[in-house]
Amino acid sequence: xxxxxxxxxxxxxxxxxxxxxxxxxxxxxxxxxxxxxxxxxxxxxxxxxxxxxxxxxxxxxxxxxxxxxxxxxxxxxxxxxxxxxxxxxxxxxxxxxxxxxxxxxxxxxxxxxx
Amino acid sequence: xxxxxxxxxxxxxxxxxxxxxxxxxxxxxxxxxxxxxxxxxxxxxxxxxxxxxxxxxxxxxxxxxxxxxxxxxxxxxxxxxxxxxxxxxxxxxxxxxxxxxxxxxxxxxxxx
Numbered sequence: 001x002x003x004x005x006x007x008x009x010x011x012x013x014x015x016x017x018x019x020x021x022x023x024x025x026x027x028x029x030x031x032x033x034x035x036x037x038x039x040x041x042x043x044x045x046x047x048x049x050x051x052x053x054x055x056x057x058x059x060x061x062x063x064x065x066x067x068x069x070x071x072x073x074x075x076x077x078x079x080x081x082x083x084x085x086x087x088x089x090x091x092x093x094x095x096x097x098x099x100x101x102x103x104x105x106x107x108x109x110x111x112x113x114x
Numbered sequence: 115x116x117x118x119x120x121x122x123x124x125x126x127x128x129x130x131x132x133x134x135x136x137x138x139x140x141x142x143x144x145x146x147x148x149x150x151x152x153x154x155x156x157x158x159x160x161x162x163x164x165x166x167x168x169x170x171x172x173x174x175x176x177x178x179x180x181x182x183x184x185x186x187x188x189x190x191x192x193x194x195x196x197x198x199x200x201x202x203x204x205x206x207x208x209x210x211x212x213x214x215x216x217x218x219x220x221x222x223x224x225x226x
Binding site: 031033035040041042043044045048050055056058059089091095098099100101102103104105106107108 | 118122145146148150156157158159160163165202204206207211212213214215216217218219
């Protein structure tokens with residue numbers, strides 16, 4: 001079946017602009033996760049959704065970052081007033097349900113802030 | 115101290131040899147452990163999960179878990195050049211929401 005999909009694959013934006021990154025999880029998966037990966041590092045947790053609600057947003061670095069999942073499927077990560085330090089690969093993963101279960105990653109969105 | 119630690123490598127092994135990748139973690143209440151493979155420029159791909167102490171085998175891969183020592187490892191038998199990648203160890207956080215904490219990864223090079 002289809003895996004996790006993410007759009008766009010690449011996004012270049014200017015400092016101070018607003019961006020939206022989209023994630024479409026594996027069909028039937030109720031849990032969705034966002035991570036951020038910088039060069040040479042492992043992914044860093046941002047936020048976890050179980051259904052429509054954000055069950056854990058402890059990884060969001062500041063209030064410029066926000067994510068939604070209004071219908072319990074597709075999720076959008078929103079970044080306001082982008083900074084050069086936001087440049088990274090943003091990864092989305094999904095699992096059958098929340099908890100200590102296997103997570104499957106999408107291809108990622110490479111965000112570059114100039 | 116980092117929550118999940120891996121030697122960044124590179125670990126270089128000849129083709130056909132056993133590659134041994136190691137990971138230690140700091141949170142004693144962690145319950146779930148995963149190994150991901152990541153090729154350069156690609157996203158992480160799940161290759162193994164392990165939840166109980168002992169060994170778990172899947173094809174050429176064996177994951178080993180020792181919760182008392184807070185140690186998890188991945189063995190790759192009959193290593194192939196196509197196994198050359200970065201291997202990420204991931205541990206579930208103590209909140210048990212599924213939040214994963216990753217190590218920085220170990221780069222494996224398999225030389226023909």
